[in-house]
Each structure stands twice: as C-alpha cells, then as structure tokens.
Amino acid sequence: MTVDELRAKAAERRQTCSQIKKMIVSRxxxxxxxxxxxxxxxxxxxxLELDSLDVLELYVAIEAEFGVALYDSEMAVFGSIxxxxxxxxxxxxxxx
Amino acid sequence: xxxxxxxxxxxxxxxxxxxxxxxxxxSAEYQVLRDRAVALDLSGHTLIEIGGPGAVDFAQRVLxxxxxxxxxxxxxxxxxxxxxxxxxxxxxxxGREDGLLxxxxxxxxxxxxxxxxxxxxxxxxxVDRSADLTVIGLEGPYAWGVVGxxxxxxxxxxxxxxxxxxxxxxxxxVFARTGFTGEYGYQMIVPIESAADLWNATLEHVTPSGQEAxxxxxxxxxxxxxxxxxxxxxxxxxIGANWLVDVTKDEFVGKEAVLAxxxxxxxxxxxxxxxxxxVPEPGARVLAGGEDVGEVVFAVRSVxxxxxxxxxxxxxxxxxxxxxxxxxxxxxxxxxxxxxVPKSWSIPxx
Numbered sequence: 001m002t003v004d005e006l007r008a009k010a011a012e013r014r015q016t017c018s019q020i021k022k023m024i025v026s027r028x029x030x031x032x033x034x035x036x037x038x039x040x041x042x043x044x045x046x047x048l049e050l051d052s053l054d055v056l057e058l059y060v061a062i063e064a065e066f067g068v069a070l071y072d073s074e075m076a077v078f079g080s081i082x083x084x085x086x087x088x089x090x091x092x093x094x095x096x
Numbered sequence: 097x098x099x100x101x102x103x104x105x106x107x108x109x110x111x112x113x114x115x116x117x118x119x120x121x122x123s124a125e126y127q128v129l130r131d132r133a134v135a136l137d138l139s140g141h142t143l144i145e146i147g148g149p150g151a152v153d154f155a156q157r158v159l160x161x162x163x164x165x166x167x168x169x170x171x172x173x174x175x176x177x178x179x180x181x182x183x184x185x186x187x188x189x190x191g192r193e194d195g196l197l198x199x200x201x202x203x204x205x206x207x208x209x210x211x212x213x214x215x216x217x218x219x220x221x222x223v224d225r226s227a228d229l230t231v232i233g234l235e236g237p238y239a240w241g242v243v244g245x246x247x248x249x250x251x252x253x254x255x256x257x258x259x260x261x262x263x264x265x266x267x268x269x270v271f272a273r274t275g276f277t278g279e280y281g282y283q284m285i286v287p288i289e290s291a292a293d294l295w296n297a298t299l300e301h302v303t304p305s306g307q308e309a310x311x312x313x314x315x316x317x318x319x320x321x322x323x324x325x326x327x328x329x330x331x332x333x334x335i336g337a338n339w340l341v342d343v344t345k346d347e348f349v350g351k352e353a354v355l356a357x358x359x360x361x362x363x364x365x366x367x368x369x370x371x372x373x374x375v376p377e378p379g380a381r382v383l384a385g386g387e388d389v390g391e392v393v394f395a396v397r398s399v400x401x402x403x404x405x406x407x408x409x410x411x412x413x414x415x416x417x418x419x420x421x422x423x424x425x426x427x428x429x430x431x432x433x434x435x436x437v438p439k440s441w442s443i444p445x446x
Contacts, residue, residue, distance in 0.1 A: 001385055001420065002385040003384045003385035003386070003387045003389065003414075004385070005385070006384045006385055006414060006419050006420075006421075007384075007413045007414060009416070009418065009419060010413055010414050010415070010416035010419060011413070011416075013416040013417060013418060014416055031344045032343075032344065033343075035358075036338050036343060036358065037338070037339075038336045038338050038339070039415075039416065039417070039433075040318045040336055040366075040367075040368070040432075040433035041336075041338065041339045042278075042317070042318070042339070042433075042434075045256045045275070046173065046256075046275075046319075046339070048339070074437075074441070074442060075441045075442065076434075076437040076441060079432075079433065079434045079437065079441075080318070080432065080433040080434065082416075082417050082432040082433060083432045083433065083434070085432075086417075086432055092417075092418055093418055093432075
C-alpha cells in the first residue's frame with residue numbers, strides 16, 4: 001500500500017473509534033471530551049474505569065448504534081476502544 | 097537490596113535502582129505470570145510521604161488526576177508533570193489519614209523526590225520513606241489465591257484500587273488491589289525490617305518474576321512504562337497516557353501545556369506493532385509505503401506472541417491498528433490493544 005492508502009485506512013478506523021467514543025460519553029454521561037479518550041485506552045478497571053453496569057448500558061448502545069449484538073462476547077471486546085471498533089466493524093482488522 | 101534472591105539472579109540498573117531483571121529465565125517467569133501468579137520485588141519503587149497541613153492541596157496540585165477525596169481506603173495511578181507538561185513520573189498515590197503516600201515507578205524515586213521538593217509549599221512535608229518501607233507485589237490470574245493463603249481471603253476480593261491497612265504476622269502492612277499487567281494484582285507495603293520475612297513467606301506459595309517479564313506483560317496491555325516511553329521531548333498526548341491525566345480538574349502542574357498539546361492536534365502518536373525476527377533499537381525508523389513516518393519507542397521479543405512486539409511513535413494520521421508498516425526491512429503490523437488478553441479477564445475470584 002502507498003502511504004496515502006495507509007492514511008486512508010487509518011482514517012477509517014479513527015472514524016469508527018470516534019463514533020464509539022462519542023457514544024460512550026453520551027450514553028454514560030461522562031464529563032470528558034470524547035477526543036481525549038485514546039484508541040488504546042482501557043475501558044474497565046484502569047482507563048475509563050467503567051463497571052459492570054456500564055457494560056450493560058454499552059451492550060444496548062452498541063446494538064442501537066452499530067446493529068451489532070455483543071451480549072455473549074467475552075470481556076476482551078472491551079479491552080480498548082480500538083478493540084471494540086474491530087467488533088463493530090470487522091473489516092477494520094488487519095488483513096481483512 | 098532488601099530481599100534475598102536466588103543465586104544466579106541477573107540484576108540491572110534502572111534509573112536510581114538496581115533491580116532483579118530475571119531470577120531464572122524470562123520466558124518461564126512470563127509464562128507463570130500469565131498462567132498462575134508471581135511475586136514481584138518492587139523495592140525499586142520509592143515510597144514518598146506527603147504530609148503536613150497542606151498535604152492534600154499540594155498533592156492535588158502536583159498530581160494530574162483528582163486526589164482531593166482519595167481516602168485511606170483507596171489508591172490511584174496518576175502522572176506527575178512538570179510545567180511544560182512533560183512526564184516526571186507515573187505514581188501510585190495512596191490516600192492516608194495524614195496525607196498521601198506516593199509510590200514512584202521503578203528507578204524514578206530520586207527524580208520524583210527532586211521535583212516534589214522543588215514545587216513544594218511551606219506547609220508540606222515531603223519524606224523519603226525508602227529507608228523504612230518497601231513494596232512487594234503479586235500478579236497473575238490466580239494471585240487472589242495466594243493472598244488467601246498468605247494473609248486473608250477477604251483481601252483478595254477487594255475492588256480495584258482499594259486499600260486496606262492490615263496485619264501480617266504481627267506486622268502492620270498496607271495492602272492494595274492494584275495491577276500493572278491486566279492480571280489480578282496486589283501490593284503490600286511493608287516495613288523494611290519485616291520485608292524479607294514477608295518475601296520468603298510469599299515464595300512458599302509462588303515463584304518470583306523479574307522486571308523483564310513484568311515490563312513485557314505491561315507492554316502487552318499498554319500499561320505505560322515511564323522509563324522507556326517518556327524519554328525525549330514527548331508530550332502526554334504523544335505517549336497516549338491521557339487516561340492518567342484528568343483535564344476536567346481545575347488546576348494541576350502542567351495542565352496548560354497538556355491542553356495546548358491536545359488542542360494543537362500536532363505531533364506524533366504511539367501505536368503498538370508486532371512482526372519481524374529481530375528486535376529493533378529505540379529510534380529505528382518506521383516506514384509506511386516507503387516513506388519515513390516515525391520511529392520505534394522500544395521493542396522486545398514477546399514470549400506470548402512469539403515475535404517482536406513494540407511501540408512506535410508515528411505521524412498522527414498513521415497511528416491506528418491494522419496497518420502494514422516496515423521497521424528495519426521487516427514487515428510489521430500495527431496492533432489493537434491489548435496485544436495479549438489477560439487470563440484474569442475470564443477467571444473470577446472465588
């Protein structure tokens with residue numbers, strides 16, 4: 001790939017990540033600017049410090065926003081914003 | 097060196113501390129950390145007491161996260177920044193009845209102490225406690241079981257970043273649920289004179305792991321490693337450690353600089369990568385489509401992935417997972433964090 005094609009691919013992921021961040025901030029009523037959250041930021045425990053109740057809220061929000069049901073997924077899908085992006089938009093994954 | 101280590105332990109100098117890099121073999125120690133539980137000699141972390149009538153106000157000013165209501169039953173990880181927004185250190189702050197206790201990152205105690213004293217107010221007492229206190233850690237998916245056998249099973253299920261003042265073998269210790277690797281993690285702050293006894297008692301239940309295995313596991317979950325990631329003239333935003341800074345807080349040292357860096361949208365960003373047979377040195381160039389777009393921050397051989405794993409700092413438009421880049425002629429792929437999913441995420445404490 002050329003560097004411009006790589007930039008375009010990166011922009012695609014950033015757009016999905018940005019959508020996820022805005023959704024989390026809005027649904028969970030967080031005070032933080034969505035752009036302040038990094039793509040690698042952990043969501044639970046350290047990082048955004050969400051808890052299990054927040055997960056339930058996120059399941060519903062993700063299905064409403066992206067049409068993807070994650071109810072039976074392992075906690076790993078919430079490992080970071082970028083990991084969640086892979087789940088809601090699988091074609092972002094390397095090699096996809 | 098407070099604790100006794102087995103013959104053959106390999107040591108290394110990290111900042112102002114000499115620390116055990118590995119006791120036997122990196123691969124074996126890493127595997128035990130990820131599969132069961134290990135003991136960690138964290139004596140390279142300096143403990144600094146912030147006391148005096150102005151302690152909380154001072155801590156609130158020098159820590160980048162909000163510690164105003166940090167009770168003696170809580171601890172919190174935070175960055176400490178200078179006026180230019182550069183990272184002085186990443187600390188674990190423990191709320192105490194009469195102030196706070198700060199735990200430096202490995203080998204950064206002297207630098208942190210110097211900074212704190214330089215910006216301290218008159219009504220604040222800053223005391224280096226490294227001559228009388230040290231830290232022992234436990235980390236791994238079954239570390240909670242060790243806590244039960246060693247001290248008290250009730251402590252194992254403390255919430256993340258909860259702290260309990262407790263007694264082990266008639267010795268008062270500060271026990272905390274923490275963690276650097278995504279696995280269940282605990283820390284015990286113990287008086288120096290009892291540290292060897294607690295360390296030896298811990299080793300009746302688990303084997304020790306050195307700094308190399310610990311840092312590899314930290315990298316895998318994108319837990320910042322200050323000594324490797326904050327070198328050079330980099331901002332918090334470039335490091336990607338935003339979550340260790342609370343910009344909604346009214347004031348703290350470095351806030352204006354951090355906000356300026358954030359709002360400028362300039363600079364590079366950090367992304368993980370894997371691939372290649374050799375481990376590139378920090379500063380090795382990163383290419384995208386043949387163009388130089390950044391450099392390697394640091395890299396290691398990942399036991400879990402079986403390949404090279406590292407961090408690269410590249411132009412912001414390319415700091416995303418799933419891209420094929422080149423480092424020193426080797427094809428690498430940028431990654432989604434965490435790079436290894438900790439086993440603890442699927443194992444409940446029972």
